Amino acid sequence: MSATLLTTVAGGAVTSLHGILLSSPAVATPTVDNPKADFTATPWWLSLVKALIIFVYLLLSTLLVIWFERRVIGRMQQRPGPNRAGPFGLLQTLADGMKSMLKEDVTPAAADKLIFTLAPLIAATMAFVSFAIIPMGDRASMFGHMTPLQLTDFPVAVLLVLAVASVGVYGIILAGWSSGSTYPLLGALRSTAQVISYEIAMGLSLVAIFIYSGSMSTSQIVSGQSSLWYLIPAFFSFAVYLVTMVGETNRLPFDLAEGEGELTGGFHTEYGSMRFAMFYLGEYVNMFTVSALATTMFLGGWQAPPGIAAINDGMFNHGWWGVLWFTVKLWIFMFFFVWLRGSLPRVRYDQFMRFGWKFLIPVTLLWVVAVAFIRGSQNGWFGDSVVTFVGRAIPTATLVAVSVIAVAALAASWIWDNKRADEEEAAAAARVPSEVDPFAGGYPVPPLPGQTLREPTRVSVGSGAPVRGRTTDAGSAGEAAATVLDGTTPKEDGRG
Numbered sequence: 001m002s003a004t005l006l007t008t009v010a011g012g013a014v015t016s017l018h019g020i021l022l023s024s025p026a027v028a029t030p031t032v033d034n035p036k037a038d039f040t041a042t043p044w045w046l047s048l049v050k051a052l053i054i055f056v057y058l059l060l061s062t063l064l065v066i067w068f069e070r071r072v073i074g075r076m077q078q079r080p081g082p083n084r085a086g087p088f089g090l091l092q093t094l095a096d097g098m099k100s101m102l103k104e105d106v107t108p109a110a111a112d113k114l115i116f117t118l119a120p121l122i123a124a125t126m127a128f129v130s131f132a133i134i135p136m137g138d139r140a141s142m143f144g145h146m147t148p149l150q151l152t153d154f155p156v157a158v159l160l161v162l163a164v165a166s167v168g169v170y171g172i173i174l175a176g177w178s179s180g181s182t183y184p185l186l187g188a189l190r191s192t193a194q195v196i197s198y199e200i201a202m203g204l205s206l207v208a209i210f211i212y213s214g215s216m217s218t219s220q221i222v223s224g225q226s227s228l229w230y231l232i233p234a235f236f237s238f239a240v241y242l243v244t245m246v247g248e249t250n251r252l253p254f255d256l257a258e259g260e261g262e263l264t265g266g267f268h269t270e271y272g273s274m275r276f277a278m279f280y281l282g283e284y285v286n287m288f289t290v291s292a293l294a295t296t297m298f299l300g301g302w303q304a305p306p307g308i309a310a311i312n313d314g315m316f317n318h319g320w321w322g323v324l325w326f327t328v329k330l331w332i333f334m335f336f337f338v339w340l341r342g343s344l345p346r347v348r349y350d351q352f353m354r355f356g357w358k359f360l361i362p363v364t365l366l367w368v369v370a371v372a373f374i375r376g377s378q379n380g381w382f383g384d385s386v387v388t389f390v391g392r393a394i395p396t397a398t399l400v401a402v403s404v405i406a407v408a409a410l411a412a413s414w415i416w417d418n419k420r421a422d423e424e425e426a427a428a429a430a431r432v433p434s435e436v437d438p439f440a441g442g443y444p445v446p447p448l449p450g451q452t453l454r455e456p457t458r459v460s461v462g463s464g465a466p467v468r469g470r471t472t473d474a475g476s477a478g479e480a481a482a483t484v485l486d487g488t489t490p491k492e493d494g495r496g
Contacts, residue, residue: 034217034220035155035157036153036217036219036223037150037153038148039147039152039153041145041147042145046142046143047151047152049142049143050147050149054136054151055128058128058131058288063097064090064093065287065288065334066093066096067082067090067092068334069337069338070082070089070092071089073342076343100273100274101274101277104273105272106272106273108179108181108270110181111178111179111180112180116178116275117275118174119171119174119175120171120175122167122168122171122174123168123172123175123278123279124171124278124281124282126165126167126171127168127281127283127286127289129160129164130164130289130293131151131288131289131292132151133153133154133157134150134218134289134296135153135219135301135302135322135326136150136302136323136326137149137302137320138302138317138322140319140320140322141319149302149323153219155215155216155217157217157218158216158217158218158293158297161289161293162199162202165195165248166199168286169191169196171282172188173188173189173192175268175271175279176188176191181270184267184268185267187265187266187268187269190256190349191256191266191267193353194247194250194349194353195247195248195250197247197356198244200356200361201240201364202248204361204365205240205244205364206241206297207371208236208237208368209234209237209297209298211368212224212230212233212371213230218296218301221297221301222296222300222303225300225301226300226303229298229300231299234298236364236367237367237371238294240360241294241298242294242336243360244360245290245291245333249283249286249290251287251341252340252344252346253340253345255346256346256352290333291330291337295326295330295333299329300329301322301326302323302326303317303322304316304317304325305325308325370401373397373401374401377397377398377400380395382395382397383395383396434450435452435454436448436451436454438453
C-alpha cells in the first residue's frame with residue numbers, strides 16, 4: 001500500500017501539480033470566513049423539519065445500501081443474493097430489522113447493565129449528528145420559505161465531523177468494557193486505537209482543502225469549487241482520505257476490530273437483538289457521513305458535474321437538482337466501500353497501524369507543507385516574478401515549489417523501489433532447504449510449501465541395525481518405544 005501511494009505521487013506529481021498551477025485563478029480564497037449559507041429566513045420549525053428529513057434520508061439509505069451490498073457482493077461471488085422478500089429482495093433488510101426487534105434481548109451476568117445499554121445508543125446517535133453540516137443542495141423553496149438545503153453551518157463546521165467521530169469512539173470502548181468479557185474488551189481497544197490513529201491522518205488530509213478554500217465552512221468550501229473541484233489540486237489528500245475513511249468506519253479490508261478468527265466478533269460480541277442493530281446502523285450511517293464529507297470536500301458537493309453545470313446557464317445546478325447530484329456522488333463512494341469488501345482480504349493489525357503512523361501521517365504532513373508553499377507563492381508571498389505559460393502568468397516561486405515536490409516524490413519512489421528490490425534479493429538468497437528434519441528443534445514442525453520431510457529411521461537399542469515395524473520382544477519393548485528418531489537412546493542423549 002505504501003508503494004502504491006508513492007507511485008501515485010511520483011507518477012502523477014508533475015501532471016497534477018501543473019493542474020494546480022494552471023488552476024490558480026480559479027481556486028480563490030474568500031476574504032471573509034463566514035458560511036455562505038444564509039439561515040436568517042429559516043424559522044425554527046423548518047429546521048426541525050429538515051432534521052427529520054435528514055434522519056429519514058439516512059434511514060432509507062441504510063436500508064437500501066445493505067440490500068445493495070448483499071446483491072453486489074452476491075454478483076461478485078456468483079450467487080444471487082437476497083431475492084425472496086419483496087421485489088428483487090428489496091424488503092430483506094426490513095425483514096432483518098423486524099427480526100432484530102423481536103429477538104430476545106440478553107444481557108450477560110457480568111455486564112454493567114447501564115453502560116451496556118448506553119454504548120450502542122452513543123454509537124448510533126453520534127453517527128447522525130455529523131450529517132447536520134453537510135450541504136445537500138442550493139437554496140430551495142420549502143413550505144413557502146427559501147432556505148438552504150442544509151441543517152446548519154458555521155465557520156468551523158468540518159471540525160464538527162472529526163469531533164463527533166471522536167465522541168463516537170466512546171460507544172465502542174464502553175461496549176467492550178461493559179460486556180464483562182475478555183474478547184470484547186480487546187476488540188474495543190483495537191478499534192479505539194485504529195479510529196483515533198486514522199482520525200489524525202484524516203484531519204491532516206483535510207488541511208489542504210482548508211488552505212485552498214480559505215475556510216472550514218462547508219458551504220464556503222462547496223462554493224469555492226464552482227470552477228474546479230478540489231479533487232484535482234488536492235489529489236494526494238483525496239487518496240489519503242479514501243484510505244482513512246475506510247479505516248475510520250472499520251470496514252474491510254480494515255475491519256480489524258471484528259476479526260472473527262481472533263476476537264470472535266470484536267467489541268459487540270455479547271450484543272444481540274436491537275442493541276446489536278444499533279451498532280449495525282451506526283456503522284452504515286458512518287459510511288454515509290464520511291462519503292458525504294468526501295463529496296463536499298473533493299467533488300464539489302451538490303454542484304452538477306462540469307459538463308451538465310454549463311447547460312442553459314446552469315439550469316441543472318440550482319434548487320432541488322443539487323440533491324440529485326449529491327446523492328449520485330454519495331453512492332459512488334458507497335459502491336467503493338462494497339467493492340473493497342468483495343475484493344480484498346483483511347490486513348494484519350500491526351501492518352495497518354504501522355502504515356498509518358510511520359507512513360501516512362508523516363507523508364501527509366509533508367504534503368500539507370507543500371500545499372502551503374504553493375498557495376503562498378500563488379498569493380505572491382515569495383516574490384512577484386512570473387513566467388508566462390500557455391497564456392497564463394505563473395509565479396516563479398510556484399514553479400520552484402512544484403519542481404521540488406516532483407523531484408522529492410520521484411526520489412522517494414526510487415529509494416523505496418531499491419529498498420524493496422534489496423529485500424527481495426535478500427529473501428531469495430536465504431533459500432529454504434528442500435529437505436527438512438521435522439524433529440530437529442525438539443518439536444514436530446510441518447514442512448513449508450515445496451519442502452519434503454527427511455525420512456527418519458528407527459534404530460534398535462541392542463543391535464544398532466535399523467528396525468522397521470513393531471518391537472516384539474516384551475522385555476525390550478519399553479526401551480524400543482523410547483528410541484528416538486535420530487538413532488540415539490534416552491540414556492545416550494542424557495535424558496535416561
